[in-house]
Amino acid sequence: MFLKNAWYCGGWQTDLSLAKDALLTRKIADEFIVFYRKADGNVVALEDRCCHRQAPLSLGRKEGDNLRCMYHGWKFDSTGLCVEIPGQQEVRNKACVRSFPVVVKNDWIWVWMGDPAIADESLICDSVGPSHPEWDLRTKQVRVNTNYRLEIANLTDLSHVAWVHANSFGGTTAYVDIRPKHTLGERGLHTEFWLRNVPAPEFARHLFPPEARFDFHFDVNVTVPCNFILSFKVFTSSSASEGASEGELILNTFSSQAVTPRDEDEVDYYYSWGATKHSTVPGLVELLIEANEVAFLEDKRMLEGQYERIKHKSDVNPQHYAHDLGPVKMLRLLDTLLAKEQDDEQKNCQE
């Protein structure tokens, strides 16, 4: 099940610029969608399915701000209205394809899958895009064969860094002892915690003396459906045992991660990672990017193995433990929003 009244990420702007024939096709929350850009730069999202015979519009042809289906030539404007049917004069009113509200924000393309009348831009998560002048951010994409709820569970319990990423981002079991401060919002979960006096992550350890210790600060906003916005700061270690570190900020990193469900069984994962420009440790940003690629494959392997087992036996009762707090809070919020949306739909039907 997917929230309809929510913004889903369709990828990076550059994905659209690089798309074949300037048409980008995606499956999002079990809908086929085609994106293209109008002359004014605005992005259009239409159902990727012609209303005539269901051919993919993404195999079509952009003609000005319109999109022509290249099976039988029906032409649609950017609102999805059919404006030409080759071989006949009239175009019936009901000939149209569904269009979706689209916003580009922080270099991400966002599409609203529900009622356009209540599409609210302010619900799009705040982030820092890869084109931001003060940040050196790189983007990647990965597809994972899992349900997006399992990605939510992954991203709201960062104790997994100690294990899944032991050889990349991890390198300390201090993650195990964190007690993150979780604050539930209307559409997401804010999580904050410190790791103090820990060694450098495994991937960067060789850059520092063996005895070097650091304070890490994590500030995470996870919002529905499954977006993960992370500020990760590294300080030289200090004696502070609560509150801000008294150490020197030596690395200020930022990661935007949008996990878009294609359907119940697959997600498209669009992420960026990087640091402020002129980072104090030369080469660290490059290392960070490389470590990321490894780390996302570590997650992919674990989550796909997990999902294979869950599909194989769906009736297993999982055990719980302390670090499930984040996943439980966030998934419960998602369930509440899903239930509310269904209630609202039912009421609308009865009216």
Add this chain to the structure above:
Amino acid sequence: MFLKNAWYCGGWQTDLSLAKDALLTRKIADEFIVFYRKADGNVVALEDRCCHRQAPLSLGRKEGDNLRCMYHGWKFDSTGLCVEIPGQQEVRNKACVRSFPVVVKNDWIWVWMGDPAIADESLICDSVGPSHPEWDLRTKQVRVNTNYRLEIANLTDLSHVAWVHANSFGGTTAYVDIRPKHTLGERGLHTEFWLRNVPAPEFARHLFPPEARFDFHFDVNVTVPCNFILSFKVFTSSSASEGASEGELILNTFSSQAVTPRDEDEVDYYYSWGATKHSTVPGLVELLIEANEVAFLEDKRMLEGQYERIKHKSDVNPQHYAHDLGPVKMLRLLDTLLAKEQDDEQKNCQE
């Protein structure tokens, strides 16, 4: 659903000559069939499934006019009767595999999937085979992941040439304005139309001066299940606005296309294309063949995308328009024949 009392194409004769161990296996209308040739040259079609343990007879061994299953050695004659069971003296009467009437016509192998008693050769579509001495025809094969009804719809509305094949066979939107003359028969649809004063198709445009214009004549016979026999003639353009062109016939082409459903989700597409020998424009036949390969992949891509969307949402009501006339007529005919066949079966059961 498939018509049973109909001839289905099993491929070109040469496919059988080239088959491993001289045994050609096909899936046709959801049945596994093995073809082989007897000493007298006649082709045999048996169910590709031994009656002992359902092993593929196509992994068997031709022994004279018989076929031996190479799992346990049961031997069948060309009528499907079991004539030897190794290790025992008697062969019980009911040991047999189903055999199918087969006819080779115009170099195509045809198999009758229904009641052999009413297999009527005259129902096989008329065509010109690639071995015909007056024609220079080449053959190809392509598999498409779609239901054969969508292939029928594709082949009975050639306005799609303007769009799907814009960069190969098309090159003019004049296809949009044609009003083909459709004549419904008992087992198919005959379609005829002219395009007048149009440029050369995209793939051959460089052979002529830019201002060159032509008259095109299309004559198409589509028959159940999904066979498409095309005469396509090119004349120098004339002033005729109806009836035959007064121009000179410069290219006389012929295409045979048999689209055989493997099952509900896949078709095997056997086609030829070419022109009369000594065509007036040297090299045009070769170009035609090459353009064909491109065009069939253009169709494949479009139809597979379409089928993916149709399977994804089967309850979408398609919009209709003028050029649907051919598809509607032909699919309605198919449905009538299917319904009649089911009625007849039910009556036979009650008797």
Add this chain to the structure above:
Amino acid sequence: MFLKNAWYCGGWQTDLSLAKDALLTRKIADEFIVFYRKADGNVVALEDRCCHRQAPLSLGRKEGDNLRCMYHGWKFDSTGLCVEIPGQQEVRNKACVRSFPVVVKNDWIWVWMGDPAIADESLICDSVGPSHPEWDLRTKQVRVNTNYRLEIANLTDLSHVAWVHANSFGGTTAYVDIRPKHTLGERGLHTEFWLRNVPAPEFARHLFPPEARFDFHFDVNVTVPCNFILSFKVFTSSSASEGASEGELILNTFSSQAVTPRDEDEVDYYYSWGATKHSTVPGLVELLIEANEVAFLEDKRMLEGQYERIKHKSDVNPQHYAHDLGPVKMLRLLDTLLAKEQDDEQKNCQE
């Protein structure tokens, strides 16, 4: 359906030694299982599914005799009991994964899929392992897309050698006339027969004069679920028409074949083949091994084609014949054991 109270082969010991991170994952009788070795050399088998969130333990880390899930760090001892949950003090009692009795015998790893209380080592089939000092045996593995019942039918009717393996192990239709002596036991079928005065098998024919003839002796033990233990002896041909050959034993071969169902649609096939060391015919063992690889692919191709057809039409009534005696006996025994197991389970539930 699978017998639970039975030993299933998880592969060769060396598979475990060579496994990544010393963790071997298998699917056996529709369960995911991870194997690893303790410091004392004993092999552990746990369900390959963490009780926390169903992540694969086979992506975990061996820590001494324990296994840590590398998703969130839960640690299990070799009995499957959870002994550490990172981030919390207490480990609840019910946190555990299923463990399975394991025995290594004749270099094969065996796992008991049913009630550990009644795991009886004496039920493991007798064999000769590839590390046996008097035998020169080589091991291989192949995966076949079929149901294991069809493998049972394959292995209990060796008349198929005449046909499936006509170009490798066969080379005589004498197999057709054998009347094997089948003796049904509690958990399997013992089969014995002679072939007399036959040419060398196809793969070894060039090693002997054309007129050379041999006596073959087959002694086979097939046990549930699907293990095939073969002694195959070659003698120079003699005049004996019953009882032991009076010829000279020139090749004494042994083959162990364990066919482990992964699920209803796939088997993992672990086999060895070879001969006594110092075989009288130099090079024959090497030839035997090579012929085997061919022969197992011959079977794979036939059984996969057969299974494709059986899945396609499950309601076909197979014909029977004399050589079905072995398959019928063995499959009936399997069915009896399956029914008994289900009865026992039901009784246990009612108590």
